[in-house]
Amino acid sequence: MAYIDLPCDSASVWSKLLDLYKDVAACCDESSLCSTLEQIARTAGGGDESAIGGLRAFFKSSEDAPRFFGTTLPFIAETASQLKVELDKEIKRIPFCSAVHRTVSLSRRLVATLLANALLCAFPHEKKGSFSFVQFYKGLSHVEADRRSSQAAKFKCILHYFDRVREIGLAGLNGYIMIRRHKAKSLQMKDWLSNADPLCHVEVLSRGSIEDAGSMALQADFAARHLGGGVLRTGRVQEEIRFCINPELLVSVLLVKPMDSNEAVSIQGTERFSRYSGYGRTLKYAGDYQDSNQCDKWGAPLTKIVAMDALNLGRASAKDQYSEEKIGRELTKSYAAFHSPVPDLSPELPLFAATLSKEIITEALTSHLNSTDRWASNFVSRPIEEATSLDAFADGIANDVIRLAQPESWANHFAGKILSSASDSLQAGYRAVATGNWGCGAFGGDPQLKSMIQWIATSASGRPAMLYYSFDDTRVAELKPLVDGISAARWNIKRLMKALLDYERAQKKHPKTTLFDFLQSELQR
Known part of the structure; x- marks a missing residue:
């Protein structure tokens, strides 16, 4: 079994880091902080420490610098120094979440100490998938102004997390975060084409975001194969934003091995701390967020997020997504994300509770x-x-x-x-699925196709409903009437599956015909 390399593994290195953390706590400006973090990065294992200099640009233009250096930074340094103490309380070594060890559970206090060490550049940073913030800080001085701005928004979210933890104290951070790797059973296209199960209820929401869905829903993370995507670089879309408003998710960057095509990863127990506005180049930090989701008996939010990576099609192969092979891959991936062999909704959670936005x-x-x-x-x-x-x-x-x-x-x-x-599924204790236009940005996916694929996977998983956040995307403007028509016609999984496969042939003859147009024509037959 493989284990995580931690800053406290070597007694001599840890002793040096503890001394440096004291220096961090005493820093009163960006120059002294950058100099100390560079020393920490060198102690942790080399790399381009000069990238840390991006912090200078951030704090020179930040009105919050006095508060940061006076209260937030000393708390981060103190939290980082507690890593070994918290580690010894619950586990000697932390295993990777991998095919060998599929479930990892850590206390939220331990997660906070890991995040503090990452923020102070105490993890090696010379390789892809590193848990160090060195490259993150480089983005704060990016040559493009909008990149600097969105990176600053992400950083403010993470710093706000530490401000909130400081207010309650590390000891007041209760509960555990559970990270679980899910592997889909082997399903062939013939299995989908013979599945006579009914299609579940679908709710189409043009406003709001997946994170608004509450604890009754399994919330989709449109992930990269390496969890977190570009969150520790200059990424600024769905996954990266979610990892910053729920900073405890960042620990999965350290723990989770890259996903295979039949795998997804669920993370339960993280709390949302920040509001935001905009998306991508317009991303802004919008202040504090009080998470009202119900908590489990240990004190962790019942929020459950599932990471699933879509095919990266690009322009060259975008039309290939309608092939049986590509549809099969996306079905397997989304089924791995949505399927649970046992009910995943705590009986303590009231039906939909009062967590709806x-x-x-x-x-x-x-x-x-x-x-x-x-x-x-x-x-x-x-x-x-x-x-x-x-x-x-x-x-x-x-x-x-x-x-x-x-x-x-x-x-x-x-x-x-x-x-x-969906009353039967609700009584059984299965969450609805909250999702949206999965892999339909830079990855080149067709949201019309992805909505149908996810509807099939949600239904096959025995989930009561799919809450689909369209983000006002005009490409899925007709999703609701189409869903209503399919439901009224009493199509089941195999009927919709057959129609998706038929579309590839129809599209070759009539390339301007959209999938929704084709499905509507099938309903008229």
Whole structure:
């Protein structure tokens, strides 16, 4: 079994690092900090320490520099120094999450010490997949202004995590983070084409993001094969953003070996600490976020995120994605992500609880409840903060008690509405799947195809529903009416699967015909 190389493995190296951490705590400006971090990086194992100089650019333009050097940095240094103490409390050596050792569970306190050591460049950084922040800091002085800006936004999210942990104290960080590697069973195309299981309910959401879905949903991470993607470099899209607003996810960069084509990785127990706005080049840090998701009995959020890497098609092979081989690969990958041999929803978690975002509640109620009903009309016409409980609305009473009066009552009723076709799976304790346009940016995927593939995989996994976040992408603007039509026609998995395979042949004859157009024509037959 392979184990992680840690800064505290060598007694002599660790002793030097502890002394350097004291120097870090005493730093009062960016020059002294960069100089000390360069010494730490050299002690940790070499590489281009000069990249650390990017920190100078960040702090010269930061209004928060005095607070950082006065409070945040000393806490980070103290947290880093506790690595061996926390390690000795629970595990002597940390194994890689690999095909040999598929599940790794670490306390959130230990994770915080690992992140602090990474932030101080105490991990070797000369190879790809390194857990060092050396290359991250280089991005803070990137030649492109928008890269510098988005990198600064990521850094602010991570620093805010340490500010929040400082407020509660390391000892107050409760619970465990569980990282699990999932391998799909071997499924051939004939298995998909003979699967008569019904297709699950689908909810299409044009507003909000996957992280808004709450603990009732298995939340998709559109991952790279190496978890984290470019988060420790200058990456700034879905996976990298998620790893910065939930910084505890960063530990998976250290622990998880690259995924194979039939594997996915789930991470449960991380907390969201930051808000953000924008995406990619417009990414901005938007302040503190209070995670309201339910926690398990140890104190860790029940949030479960599943990482799955899509095919990187590129322009040259984008049309190949409609082939049986490519569709089969994406089905296997998404099935590995969504399938669970046992129920994965804690019986302690109330149905949908009160963790739904304002956007989800407003949009779904508008779509699914009769707007002529007095309480429904009132609900969607007022700000969510001023709304009342479902029972109060039913009685025609407009009392401003939503945050205190029976939140589970209306949340449970709401869940029953949008997941009405999924009662058996909900009773069995399976989460819905929250996903979206997986692999449809730089990887060249067609969101119309990916939505159908994920619908099939979600259904085959026995999940009650797929919550699909379209991000207002016009390419999937007709997803909801198409889903409604397919559901009304009572198509099952094998019928939709056959249609996807037929599309490749049809597309060769009529290259301008989109998949959705083709499926609509199939419904008319």
